[in-house]
Amino acid sequence: MEKLLEVKNLTTCFVPEGREIPLVDNVSFFINKNSVLGFVGESGCGKTMTALSLTNLLPGKNCKIISGEINFKHQTINQIKEKDLKQIRGKEITYIFQEPATCLNPVLNIKEQLAEVARLYRPEIKPEQTNQFLIKQLEQVGISMPAEKLLAFPHQLSGGEKQRVMIAMSMIPRPALLIADEPTTALDVTIQAQILLLLDKLKRETGVAILFISHDLNVIAELSDYIAVMYAGQIVEFAQAKKLLANPRHPYTQGLFECLPKKEHNQQNKLKAIIGEVPKSGNFPEGCRFHPRCPVKFDKCAQAMPPLFKLNPDQEVRCWLCSD
Ligand SMILES: Nc1ncnc2c1ncn2[C@@H]1O[C@H](COP(=O)(O)OP(=O)(O)O)[C@@H](O)[C@H]1O
Numbered sequence: 064m065e066k067l068l069e070v071k072n073l074t075t076c077f078v079p080e081g082r083e084i085p086l087v088d089n090v091s092f093f094i095n096k097n098s099v100l101g102f103v104g105e106s107g108c109g110k111t112m113t114a115l116s117l118t119n120l121l122p123g124k125n126c127k128i129i130s131g132e133i134n135f136k137h138q139t140i141n142q143i144k145e146k147d148l149k150q151i152r153g154k155e156i157t158y159i160f161q162e163p164a165t166c167l168n169p170v171l172n173i174k175e176q177l178a179e180v181a182r183l184y185r186p187e188i189k190p191e192q193t194n195q196f197l198i199k200q201l202e203q204v205g206i207s208m209p210a211e212k213l214l215a216f217p218h219q220l221s222g223g224e225k226q227r228v229m230i231a232m233s234m235i236p237r238p239a240l241l242i243a244d245e246p247t248t249a250l251d252v253t254i255q256a257q258i259l260l261l262l263d264k265l266k267r268e269t270g271v272a273i274l275f276i277s278h279d280l281n282v283i284a285e286l287s288d289y290i291a292v293m294y295a296g297q298i299v300e301f302a303q304a305k306k307l308l309a310n311p312r313h314p315y316t317q318g319l320f321e322c323l324p325k326k327e328h329n330q331q332n333k334l335k336a337i338i339g340e341v342p343k344s345g346n347f348p349e350g351c352r353f354h355p356r357c358p359v360k361f362d363k364c365a366q367a368m369p370p371l372f373k374l375n376p377d378q379e380v381r382c383w384l385c386s387d
């Protein structure tokens with residue numbers, strides 16, 4: 064398998080008045096071509112900051128990449144000029160987010176918004192071909208009556224349709240990597256399932272690789288080839304999806320599993336949430352950052368931070384229980 068993206072020791076900090084508060088702490092992972100990496104962890108763990116770091120889309124000038132390497136197609140893209148990065152961001156690497164409505168312009172119809180992206184990134188499409196091209200793009204993302212929908216304004220579409228339009232927009236440049244940050248979180252469960260099927264279809268049909276971010280292990284489980292579990296700014300487990308789902312090793316990953324509602328959910332089989340909260344950045348505990356919430360912690364866990372232990376070529380776990 065050929066790597067499309069490889070992130071090595073990425074640290075992104077919030078830097079108010081000369082202080083450095085890590086939001087993403089020494090994170091390493093990779094995404095193979097035409098595969099899906101699922102990123103999971105509770106809200107506030109640093110998933111979005113990691114995703115935004117990849118193309119330096121960080122909010123404000125107080126959030127900065129402090130160290131690390133982001134290699135994309137054999138180029139270290141965190142060390143190139145903004146002008147060159149612009150050739151990659153929005154073209155080779157595109158994003159979709161939780162709230163499609165906030166990414167669409169309310170005063171332009173769908174056609175005007177999609178045509179602008181086509182004009183920028185698909186100059187080979189002639190003006191007289193644009194309408195037909197855009198209808199095809201909407202068909203590809205499962206929008207019914209595409210010719211009519213092209214003329215609609217965002218508020219005339221349902222939440223699911225808006226997200227489909229955003230997916231169409233993000234696919235027009237034919238990206239090598241699509242970053243989908245909680246793309247189904249704002250949608251009903253049935254629509255959510257349809258969007259997951261759509262992303263899987265696009266991956267198969269176009270060869271795009273996907274970084275799929277969700278706080279919900281359920282959502283990423285089926286689609287992902289690899290899974291990275293994030294906790295308090297760090298990756299605590301990184302593994303082939305099959306291995307992680309069959310045998311989750313970090314107590315936090317196991318906790319995320321227990322949060323999944325079970326089909327035969329009853330009194331005996333109660334949904335057990337992980338007790339407590341994700342620590343705030345700048346306020347991480349000593350030792351293993353998960354230890355205050357960990358049901359199987361022992362003395363060492365409060366004293367020293369465990370490294371990522373490689374259990375096999377396809378599974379790494381940041382837990383002292385995996386140290387031998
Ligand atoms: N604009 C910002 N400036 C400083 N810190 C931020 C900003 N946005 C988010 N954070 C902090 O960064 C950490 C990681 O947040 P985020 O990446 O959004 O988490 P997730 O996507 O996993 O929910 C959190 O502690 C959050 O409070």
Ligand SMILES: [Mg+2]
Binds near residue numbers: 111112244
């Ligand atoms: Mg987020």
